[in-house]
Amino acid sequence: MDSKDLINLTEHYSANNYAPLDVVISSGNGVWVEDVEGRRYLDFLSSYSALNFGHRNPRITRAAHRQLDTLTLTSRAFYSDVGAHLCKELSELCKKDKVLLMNSGAEAVETAIKAARKWGYEVKGVPEGKAEIIVFDGNFHGRTTTIISFSGSPLSKKGFGPFTPGFVTVPFGDAAAVEAAITPNTVAISVEPILGEGGVIIPPDGFLKALREMCTKHNVLMIADEIQTGLGRTGKVFACEHEGVDPDMYILAKSLGGGIVPISMVAANTPIMKVFEPGTHGSTFGGNPFACGIAREVLALIREERPQDNSAELGAYALERLRSMKSKVIKEVRGRGLMIGIDVDPAAGTAKDFCKKLLHEGLLCKDTRVQTIRVAPPLTITKAELDKGLDLFEKVLGTKESFSISAFLKNPLKALTKAL
Numbered sequence: 001m002d003s004k005d006l007i008n009l010t011e012h013y014s015a016n017n018y019a020p021l022d023v024v025i026s027s028g029n030g031v032w033v034e035d036v037e038g039r040r041y042l043d044f045l046s047s048y049s050a051l052n053f054g055h056r057n058p059r060i061t062r063a064a065h066r067q068l069d070t071l072t073l074t075s076r077a078f079y080s081d082v083g084a085h086l087c088k089e090l091s092e093l094c095k096k097d098k099v100l101l102m103n104s105g106a107e108a109v110e111t112a113i114k115a116a117r118k119w120g121y122e123v124k125g126v127p128e129g130k131a132e133i134i135v136f137d138g139n140f141h142g143r144t145t146t147i148i149s150f151s152g153s154p155l156s157k158k159g160f161g162p163f164t165p166g167f168v169t170v171p172f173g174d175a176a177a178v179e180a181a182i183t184p185n186t187v188a189i190s191v192e193p194i195l196g197e198g199g200v201i202i203p204p205d206g207f208l209k210a211l212r213e214m215c216t217k218h219n220v221l222m223i224a225d226e227i228q229t230g231l232g233r234t235g236k237v238f239a240c241e242h243e244g245v246d247p248d249m250y251i252l253a254k255s256l257g258g259g260i261v262p263i264s265m266v267a268a269n270t271p272i273m274k275v276f277e278p279g280t281h282g283s284t285f286g287g288n289p290f291a292c293g294i295a296r297e298v299l300a301l302i303r304e305e306r307p308q309d310n311s312a313e314l315g316a317y318a319l320e321r322l323r324s325m326k327s328k329v330i331k332e333v334r335g336r337g338l339m340i341g342i343d344v345d346p347a348a349g350t351a352k353d354f355c356k357k358l359l360h361e362g363l364l365c366k367d368t369r370v371q372t373i374r375v376a377p378p379l380t381i382t383k384a385e386l387d388k389g390l391d392l393f394e395k396v397l398g399t400k401e402s403f404s405i406s407a408f409l410k411n412p413l414k415a416l417t418k419a420l
């Protein structure tokens with residue numbers, strides 16, 4: 001079957017809850033993927049950062065094979081050796097007393113919401129059923145019925161009500177609005193340090209710090225959803241580190257599973273985590289040994305190979321190259337580490353239009369919001385691979401230079417390709 005057949009097959013039998021680009025991937029290696037016709041593409045989406053360490057990262061794949069041949073599932077009715085080690089290592093990474101393991105990102109967000117509410121009633125003394133959680137315009141925290149109740153995207157909500165109450169939405173980056181929204185019943189503020197799905201929006205400097213101070217002052221929990229920003233994406237292990245902020249709860253998912261399995265976690269100190277007693281929360285596959293074995297290798301890789309440093313260095317380089325690109329299309333470039341958003345001029349087309357052109361040139365990326373292209377290659381990318389990708393951005397978004405004799409004499413091939 002060729003790509004066209006497989007797309008038709010998918011469209012026939014799969015629910016249409018996504019609108020993929022017309023490429024059918026059949027293998028992947030590092031930053032590269034190949035389609036069923038054998039065409040190669042640079043993957044600059046990295047599965048929304050779930051592939052932070054590339055496709056089939058050899059270290060992680062080896063660990064997965066090892067675990068697959070040893071133990072894959074126990075349920076939480078029993079303990080497991082890898083589960084014990086992973087909890088310790090995650091707790092050390094997050095500098096929190098305890099962690100709770102789940103599977104998807106949305107489940108971890110649900111876990112944090114439940115923890116914050118129960119903490120509110122049992123520790124802070126909020127009247128039962130009255131807990132409020134402050135969230136932000138443009139947020140994305142997942143797709144469960146409760147989470148979409150406060151989603152920043154109208155499309156995620158329409159037709160799915162009635163919604164879960166108890167959430168108050170304020171503008172992202174507006175510390176004064178947050179302070180004004182805090183009441184005696186506020187139990188938590190849930191924040192993405194950088195809005196990911198919301199368009200790669202970086203808050204004003206000092207915003208996270210202001211949230212931290214407010215939370216401390218009003219006895220409110222600061223929940224950092226680092227599902228997309230975490231584990232090196234922004235050039236540090238946690239994006240909160242850019243402002244030296246220590247939230248009360250961390251949420252991780254996506255790349256914790258090494259691009260192989262879903263695994264997510266919430267980390268918090270004992271006064272919060274103790275609200276979970278046996279029987280109050282869980283998931284059959286939560287903390288399964290197969291996923292734990294993989295996540296342990298992810299953490300080892302972060303400690304030993306420090307992909308976060310590569311992200312910081314190459315991210316700064318990519319930002320600079322994109323910003324200095326001669327283009328009539330690019331309106332703004334923003335980013336931190338290898339988490340970059342490019343706003344394109346609506347007069348020239350939508351971000352999706354340009355993603356289709358980039359696909360045609362051999363580069364995969366995805367629009368987030370109508371006018372923003374998200375650039376998020378694996379953090380393990382080399383400079384040469386990044387340059388290859390940026391050359392394609394230049395080709396698609398850049399203004400072609402006219403033919404110049406002096407450039408031709410200096411580098412004939414380059415001058416010709418530029419002018420063509």
Ligand SMILES: *Cc1c(COP(=O)(O)O)cnc(C)c1O
Nearest residue numbers: 104105106140141142196227228
């Ligand atoms: C992807 C994402 C989620 C949801 O994770 P799933 O594994 O898709 O449920 C939550 N929060 C943020 C910031 C995300 O980027």
